[in-house]
Every structure is written in structure tokens, then in C-alpha cells.
Amino acid sequence: DGGITQSPKYLFRKEGQNVTLSCEQNLNHDAMYWYRQDPGQGLRLIYYSQIVNDFQKGDIAEGYSVSREKKESFPLTVTSAQKNPTAFYLCASSISQSPDYGYTFGSGTRLTVV
Amino acid sequence: GNSVTQMEGPVTLSEEAFLTINCTYTATGYPSLFWYVQYPGEGLQLLLKATKADDKGSNKGFEATYRKETTSFHLEKGSVQVSDSAVYFCALRPNAGKSTFGDGTTLTVKP
Numbered sequence: 001d002g003g004i005t006q007s008p009k010y011l012f013r014k015e016g017q018n019v020t021l022s023c024e025q026n027l028n029h030d031a032m033y034w035y036r037q038d039p040g041q042g043l044r045l046i047y048y049s050q051i052v053n054d055f056q057k058g059d060i061a062e063g064y065s066v067s068r069e070k071k072e073s074f075p076l077t078v079t080s081a082q083k084n085p086t087a088f089y090l091c092a093s094s095i096s097q098s099p100d101y102g103y104t105f106g107s108g109t110r111l112t113v114v
Numbered sequence: 115g116n117s118v119t120q121m122e123g124p125v126t127l128s129e130e131a132f133l134t135i136n137c138t139y140t141a142t143g144y145p146s147l148f149w150y151v152q153y154p155g156e157g158l159q160l161l162l163k164a165t166k167a168d169d170k171g172s173n174k175g176f177e178a179t180y181r182k183e184t185t186s187f188h189l190e191k192g193s194v195q196v197s198d199s200a201v202y203f204c205a206l207r208p209n210a211g212k213s214t215f216g217d218g219t220t221l222t223v224k225p
Contacts, residue, residue: 041217041218042203042216043203043215045212099145099165099207100146102163102205103150103213104160108156
């Protein structure tokens, strides 16, 4: 079955470390997105990419970086510059920029700073 | 800019009660509208959508009608079940743009 795979499901980071969250899709979707979700809150957009080798900052990009070298993959790196990284991270994809299509989400990665 | 406002939760209902979760939006042009559902510890799943005014989206007993005159897309279900307990997100997607999500409404259904 097609879908989005996020790994790992749980991730622990020490202070000052960079960590990378994986997001892979086999849906042949052009657009991919990273969101952060804090407890009891909505989604905040970190980065998005509409085509390979291109990406744009979202609302809260500081302290994060991404790459889009392959259509299927959109990894997110949480750098040591992100002061409060503990959150639930969601990756999503969409078949195109057409408004008729919704997003497909992965099952998320829960990142905790220890 | 675009925005989505959902009724504040949490919402607690007894099994078989009628559900309404209000959603209003602000957008230029004519966006498509969506409802997503998130179960504990999981990602969001698309529940239903409507792509133009007066369209009704429906799925799993849930319905929502795209009301352009009131810029609303309220989610309804005639008889909720315990398994409907989740967080519900309203969202809009404009032409050639990315989605804007509401803050989510938590629904708890008690047996």
C-alpha cells in the first residue's frame, strides 16, 4: 500500500545535538511538508517543498533544515539552534498544488530533549 | 492572509448524541475545504472535503457543507460513537497554495 513513512517513531536528543527525522513517500506526490505540533495545539509549518531540489521556509523554520534530493524523500534536521525542539513532528505530502487534493500524513515522530 | 477558526474544545458528548463542530474561514478566492481527524499518537487522516460552494462532503457518517455566504464548513454527525473520540481539524487550501489548518477541536464521546 502507498503511504508516508516517518522514522523513528520516538527520538531522544541530547542538548547541543543535531538529529534528522526521516520522511519517505511512495505515492509519487510532488509536494511535501513538515509540521510541528505541540501538546493541545494546532499544526505549525516548518518547511515545504513543491518539487525536487527546491524548498521554502514555513512559519517556524529557524533552527531547522531540510533537503529534497529525491522526490520520495524529505528529511528534516533539527539543529542545536532550535532551543525548544520537544514536540510531535508530522510529515505530509500532496499530489500537486491543486486545491482539490488534500494532504496525506505520516504517523509522526515524537522528539524529546533529554 | 488565509485563516481558519474552529470552535473551541474540548467537546464531550454521550454516545449517540448529535455532533456539530463549527468552522469558519477567511480566504481570498474560492479555496477547497477539508476536515481531518487525528487519533491519539497518530498523524492526521483526511475525513472529507468540498471543492466548491454548496458541495457537501461526507464520509463515515460525517458531513460538512461548503457555505460561501457564511464562509463556513461545519462538521456534523447524527449519532457519535466512542470510537469517534479524536481531534478534528478544519483546513482550507487555496489555488496553487498550501493548506491553512485550524487549531483543532478535541472530541470525547462517553459510553
